[in-house]
Amino acid sequence: MPDPAAPGHPRFAGRVAFVTGAGSGIGEAVARTLYAHGASVAATDIHGGAVKELAARVTAEAAPGEAVPAGRFLPLALDVADPDAVRAAVAETVAELGPVDILVNVAGVLHTGPATGVDDAAWARLFAVNATGVFHTARELAPAMAERGRGSIVTVASDAAAVPRVGMAAYAASKAAATMFTKCLGLEYARSGVRCNVVAPGSTDTPMQRSLWEGDTVPRRVLEGDPSGYRNAIPLGRIADPADVADAVAFLASDEARHITMQQLYVDGGASLR
Template sequence: MSHAAAPRFAGRVAFVTGAGRGIGAAVARTLYAHGASVAATDLDGEAVEELAAGLTAPDAGLPAHGRFLARRLDVADPAAVRAVTAEAARELGPVDTLVNVAGILRTGPAAGLDDADWASLFAVNASGVFHTARELAPAMAGRGRGCIVTVASDAAGVPRAGMAGYAASKAAAAMFTKCLGLEYARSGVRCNVVAPGSTDTPMQRSLWDGDELPPRVLEGDPARYRNAIPLGRIADPQDVADAVAFLVSDEARHLTMQQLYVDGGASLR
């Protein structure tokens, strides 16, 4: 008599930041759909509540193997991060998977960014990763296993005109994650980075003039030294979520300190 295989992430507990929409929502949805219990957090508390309602509804068609916790969280606030991570562990069990997706975008010339924009970019994009990892990584190490994935950007490794502050903050987050991975490797905690390129999210659409995909996104923009996307399509948030799911899965058990570009080949790596 055959038995159905256990869901891919059955028994796992994941903490996801920036889960209200876009890539973060796709990550939370994917992990939950494959059996994990998920603490979905976002500065927009209503957005994660709506996500939770949709995923846990009786007609959602998802197996109820895990639980779903939705909480408002400002990752730039270390006290709030400490409180919400502790609550997640109490409600769902020890967190063994952390996915850092929360991020903001401010654009402008490298020497023209004001102090507030620079500070806010680093507070969310870089310090937010530090705050969550500081709370969760030591406990993972104490249990001898865990996975951390930081969703950075291809701009963390490829210069972008008009995006110096964003790129610098994402590069800081990526390098912090890799250093964390080095320090915790012997403790069984793997730390990796996903670097998306242009992805159809509210953040990406904020750069468009209207609702239509600008030709420059796919075809490149020589005036701004921006490459085309060789695969000829903009990413869907699910493309990034699938890469995250791979990196936190047992199939990636020998991968740590890696940076996976999910950009359709745009970075030419």
């Protein structure tokens, strides 16, 4: 097997990746990382303008004369909660870039509040995007991967899916659903050569995380814990950068992880104490 780290051999050369939630934060970092390692990337987001701007930036950042990956960067507007839209986006990706080898589910929404105070609309939207969206993309892409005998699906969930958090019941439940769906999918498709894994970030410097802050500085309660809210400190003493999560995704999507499936990798600085 060629060494993916060898000079002149991009890690994902010749492969096509479909990334949801690529307009900002972790999704943007994942799209950038896979593209930087040679993949052709369909970068999708409900905010179509955001992925168009991202496509322009990554193209402009490609240094002339360097061994820039030969992959293409395709921006697509997509609401993963809409099954017809997912079907159309996958079809466009295959037509423009070729069969999809890597699916990364990052698209997500957040709603906080007491467990019994979540209204029906918020609950429905959380599950529609965070859980059902994963089902929609997997349903479109996993069977085709299985037919070709290979593929990797990585779902970006949350450490909240396994660690109870005050004010996060609905969000955590939706991420737990996405996590278990991905693991069961991995079991069903293992004999077909399709690997399915989960990355569970903790606090990460994204627009979603910053929406919970009162200013631009990481709150002490995030780094040092909050006993009143039963929240652990982060042993490493920092929150993640989106690139930290993207690197974990890239590892699980790569041939370096060819014997890894149905696993959950925590990228939380040790906060979940797992």
